[in-house]
Amino acid sequence: MTIYTFLFPIDQLHPDSARKSAMIWCSPDRVKAWDEWFDAGKLPDNKGDCATPIAQTALLGQKYNVNATPTLVFADGSITPGALPLDRIEAEMKQAEAEIKKLPTARK
Numbered sequence: 001m002t003i004y005t006f007l008f009p010i011d012q013l014h015p016d017s018a019r020k021s022a023m024i025w026c027s028p029d030r031v032k033a034w035d036e037w038f039d040a041g042k043l044p045d046n047k048g049d050c051a052t053p054i055a056q057t058a059l060l061g062q063k064y065n066v067n068a069t070p071t072l073v074f075a076d077g078s079i080t081p082g083a084l085p086l087d088r089i090e091a092e093m094k095q096a097e098a099e100i101k102k103l104p105t106a107r108k
Helices: 017-025 030-040 054-063 086-102
Strands: 071-073 079-081
Touching: 017 030, 017 054
Parallel strands: none
Antiparallel strands: 071 079
C-alpha cells in the first residue's frame, strides 16, 4: 500500500495555509517538515519562496471537486472528504482493494 500526501491549502478554511504549505515544500527535508508541522505546529525556517507544485495541485483538486482537507482518494477511485476514524479508513482501503481485484486488468 502506498499513501501519497499532497499539500492542498484552502486559505478560506485554514488562513495562511498557502504560505505554510510553501514553507514545508521549500524545506530540505519535506517529510520532517510536514511531521513537525502536523505534530507540533512548528514550521521550517525559510520564506517559502522556492518553486512549488502547489498551484498545479490546487488546479487538480478543482478538477476533481476537492473542497475539504483531508480528502482521501482510494485505489478504486472513490473519494471521501474529511477526516475518518482509523477503522473506517482501513475498511475503505480493503473495500477499494477488493473492487480493484474484480477488474479484468487488475492493478497490483
